[in-house]
Amino acid sequence: MHKFIHIDMDAFYASVEQRDDPSLRGRPVVVAWRGARSVVCAASYEARVFGVRSAMPAVRAERLCPDAVFVPPDFTRYKAVSQQVRAIMLRHTDLVEPLSLDEAYLDVTAPKSALGSATAIARAIRAQIREETGLTASAGVAPAKFLAKIASDWRKPDGLFVIRPNEVLDFLAPLPVARIHGVGKVMEGKLAALGITTVGQLRAADAHALQARFGRYGLRLSELAHGIDHGEVRPDRPTQSISTEDTFEHDLPLGALDDTIRDLATRTWAARDRTPRIARTVVLKLKTREFRILTRSHTPEHPPASAAMLARIALELCARVDLPADTLYRLVGVGLGNFFDPDDTPGQAELFGPP
Template sequence: MTETSDTPPVRKIVHVDMDAFYASVEQRDNPALRGLPVVVCKKSPRAVVTAASYEARPFGIHSAMPAMRAAKLCPDAIFVPPDFSRYRAVSAQIREIFHRYTQHVEPLSLDEAYLDVSEPLIASPSATETARAIRDAIRTETGLTASAGIAPNKFLAKIASDWRKPDGQFVIKPRQIDRFLTDLDVGKIPGVGRVMRGKLEALGLAKVGDLRDVSPDVLRERFGRWGQRLSELARGIDDRPVKSHRVAAQISAEDTLREDLPLAALAPHIAQMADKTWRNYQKKAERVARTVVLKLKTSDFRILTRSYTPPVPPASQAELTDIACALCQRVDLPVETRYRLVGVGLSGFVDESPAMQQTALF
C-alpha cells in the first residue's frame, strides 16, 4: 500500500541498557574484581543488594535481595559499597555519547535510556547500525558494555534490549511484531509483576498472544484503564514519543533501618527522610509538588504506601515531616507489625501551586 501524508512515519527507537552497570564500573576500576562475583551493597547487615555482576547472578543473586541472603547464596561473593558520584560521572559520559547520534534522548535512570534515531545526526544506513555504533563508542570510551533493543516503539525496544544481554542487540522490525509477541510470556510486559501475572494466568492468559485474542472491552472491564493498555501492548501498539526532557514524577528518599521497629517508633526516621527529600526538592525541582508520599516496608518485606494531597502544597521541611508522620495514622496493620524501611516522597508536580493559581484569578 502506498504511504500517504496521513500515514505516520515508522519510528526507529533504540533502548540502551548498560550491562550490570554499577558492578561493571567497580570491576573496571578495580581489576582484582574482574571475573569474580561482585555484589554492590551498603555495608550493613540489613542492607539490600544494589547490583550484582554477571558472575554473581548464576547463584541467584539479584538487586533488592537482602544482603544476608546474597551472602548465603554465594559465600565467596565480594561485597563493595556503592559509589553513586562515580556512577553518575560515568552515566554523564555515556549520555554525551548518545547526544552525538540523536537529539532525542530520554534517560530512564543512570544506566538506561530511550533514543529516537529516526533522523540520526550521523550518516547511518539503519537504526541497527546506529545502535551498534553507539555501543562501540561506549565500549571504546568507557570500557563498559551495553545492550540495545531496536524497534518501532519504546515498549518493544525495551523488551528487545534484554533479549541478547550482555553485550548484544536485538531488532524487532514492524513486520515481525505479531510473530514476536505471540509466544512472549505476559511477565515480560513492563508493569506486569508477580501479582498481575498471577491474575492473568488465572484467566488462562499466559502468553501475550492469549491477551491479543481477548476483546479489549473484556480486558477494560476486568482491569480498567490498565486493561486497555494491556490490549494495546499485546498488539504492539505504543505511541509514546521519546521525551528529551523528562519531568521528575517523584522526589524521594528512603533508608533501611538498623533494626525492625514498631510504627510508633518511626517518627525520627520519617523526619530524617523528609529532611533529605526536602533538600533534594529545593535543589532539583522545577515545579511545585502537591502530594506527600509515605513508604514503609514491613519485616516480611511487604511494601505499603500512603499519600495525601493537602489543599496547599507543603512549604517547608517541617510541614513535609508533619504530613508524612500523620500518614502513619492511615496504616492499619496490627500493632505488633515491625518495619524495616522508611521512605518519604513528593509527587503530583504542577507548574505552580493552587494558591498561586487562585491569586492569579483576582
Template sequence: MGRQKQGTSEPTAQAAHSERRIVHVDMDAFYASVEQRDDPSLRGRPVVVGGRGARSVVAAASYEARRFGVRSAMPSTRAERLCPEAVFVAPDFARYRAVSQQVRAIFARYTPIIEPLSLDEAYLDVTTHRGGLETATAVAEAIRSAIRDELHLTASAGVATNKLLAKLASDANKPDGICVVRPQAVDRFLLPLPLRYLPGVGPKTQQRLSALGLQTVADVRAQSEAQLIEWLGRTGERLFQQAYGIDERPVQAERIRKSVSAEDTLSDDLSLEALAPHITAMAEKTWRTAQRGGYSGRTVILKLKTADFRILTRHSSLGTAPTSADELAECATALLDRVGMPASTRFRLVGVGMTNLQSTEQDPQAEQHRLFD
C-alpha cells in the same frame, strides 16, 4: 531474557507509527561494571554495590553475583546468604553520574532526541537524526562500539518502531547484545513472551494472570479486549495494547521530573502502628531512585490506602531537603501522627514520595541530567 530476535508476520494493531525508529540503550550492570572497570581487583568477582547490614539493600550486582541469584533492591543480608563470596562496594553516585554524562554525550552524536530513564538507560528517537548513518541499527551498533572503545563498558540495545518494543528488545540479548524488531517481525517477537517481561506485570499481577490461564502474550491475544477489561479493569486494557505492540508515546527529550515515589501493596492489612518498617522500606527505595538522578525533595509525602480502598495522603514541607534515606524515613514516619483515623483502621498500601525536587549538584546544567520516568 535470551529470546528470539525477529519474526515474519505483522499484527493488525501495530502500525500507527511504524515510521518511527527508536533505540533503547541499557548499560550492562552499570554501577557494578564501573566499579570493576576502575578497580582491576574486582574483575571477574561477584560484586555487590551497596552496604552491608539489616537495613541495607543491593543497588546493583555484577553478572558474576547475579549467577547466585543476587538482584538489585534485594536486602543485603539475603545477598550475603546467596553469595557469601560477594565483594560489597559502597555506591558512588557522583562517579556514576559522571560516567552517565559521558554515555549521554555519545548518544548526542546521533540525535538530540534523548529521553533518559535513569543513569544507565535511555530512549533515543533516531527517525531522522542518525549522525550520517543510514539505519537505526547502525546507530545502535555505533553507540555500543563507542561505549566499549571509549569508556571500556558494555551496553545492550533494542531497535524497534516504538518505546515498548525497543525496551523489550534491549533485554533480549543481554549482556552486550542487540536485538532488532522490524515492523513485520512484531508477532514472532511478542507472542512467545512470558507476561512477566511486560512493563507493569509484577509478581502479584503475574499470579493473577496465571490464575486466569494467561502465561504468554499469545494467551492474551486469544482474549478480547472486553474480556480482559472485565477481568482486570484498566490493567486489562493496557495488557491488550501491549500484547499487540501498541505504544503511542513519543520519546520526550529533557522531560523534567516533578516528583519521585515508591509504594507497596501489603500482603496483609496492617494497623497504623505496624506500618513504620514498611514506610522505612519505601523511603529507602525512593531515596535510591532520587540519588541515581542527583536530586532530593523538600516536600515529603506519605500515602496510605485503607482496607476499604480509601486513599489518604499527608505531606510535610521542610526547610531543607533530607540528606539520607534515614532522614526521609524519619520525616515520612512522623506523618503517621497526622493520619487521624480510628485505631481499628487497617491499611493495605504504603507509599513514600518527595516533591519540590532540587538538584544535589552545584552544576547549573544538572537539571538536564536528572533521572526521568
C-alpha cells in the same frame, strides 16, 4: 514508521566499580552498604550467578554469595559516567529519554548522524560507549518503545537484538504476559485465571471483554499484544518524584523504624540533589507483613530544605498511621514529590489524596 532504540548499561554500578578497581574484575561484586537493613543497589554478573539481584536485602545477598565483595555506592561517580553515555547518545539524536542513570530510550527515526539504519546507530553507540567509558551496554531496536525495551534484555550482557516490523507478532506470541510492561504479579495472576499466560493468548482474547474486566488498561494490554504502542520518546522529562526504600530481613514494629527512616531520608535527599527541581511533598510508604501498602504524605508551607527536615517530616507522618501498635512491617520508604521548577509557582495539591 518510528525507529526506537533502548540502551541499557550492563550491571552499571558494579561495572563502574570493576572498571575503576582492577582487583574487582572477575569477582562477585555487590554494590550496597553492609547491614541488616541495607538493600543491593547492583550486582555484577559474577554475583548474579549465585542469585544476587538488585533490591535484594544485603544480608540475603551475603548468604547467597559469601565470597561477594561489598562496595558502598558512589552515585556522584555513577552520574558522571551516565553523563558521558548520554553525550554519546545525543550525537545521534536529540530525542533521548533517560529512564535512570543506566538506561534510556532513543527515537532515531530522523537521526543526526549519517548512519543508514537504527541497527547501525545502535552498533555505533555501543562501540563508542565501550571505547570511551570502558563499559558495555546492551541495545534493543524495534518499531515501538516497549518492544525496544524487551529487545535490549534479549541478549544481555553486551548484546544487540533487533525486532523488525514484520517480525513483531511472531516474536511476541510465545512470550509470557509478564514480559509486557506493567504486568506485575497481580495482573499476571488475574490473566492466568482467565487462561491467558502468553502474549499470543492475550492477543486472541476479545479486546472489549478485557476492557470490561480491567478498564482502560485492558484495552492497552490488547494493543500491546498486537504490537501497538503509541508511546513517544520524551526528552528531558522533568522529575516528578524521588524515593528510596528498604525491605527488612525480619518484620519490625513501627516504633523500631526511626533510624531506618532517617537513613532513607538521607539517601532520598542525596538523590534529590541530582535535579534542580524543588519538591513540595514528603511521602512515607509502609508495607505490612501481610503486604498491605500504606502511604502518608504532607505538603508543608515551605519545601523541605535539608535531609534533616525531610527526616523530621517523615517521622511525624508515622503518627498518622492508624494501624494497631503490634502491626509488623516488612518495608519502609521515604519519598519526595510534587516537584516544581525554581522559577515556577508551586502547586498546592499533595502527591497523594487524603490517606
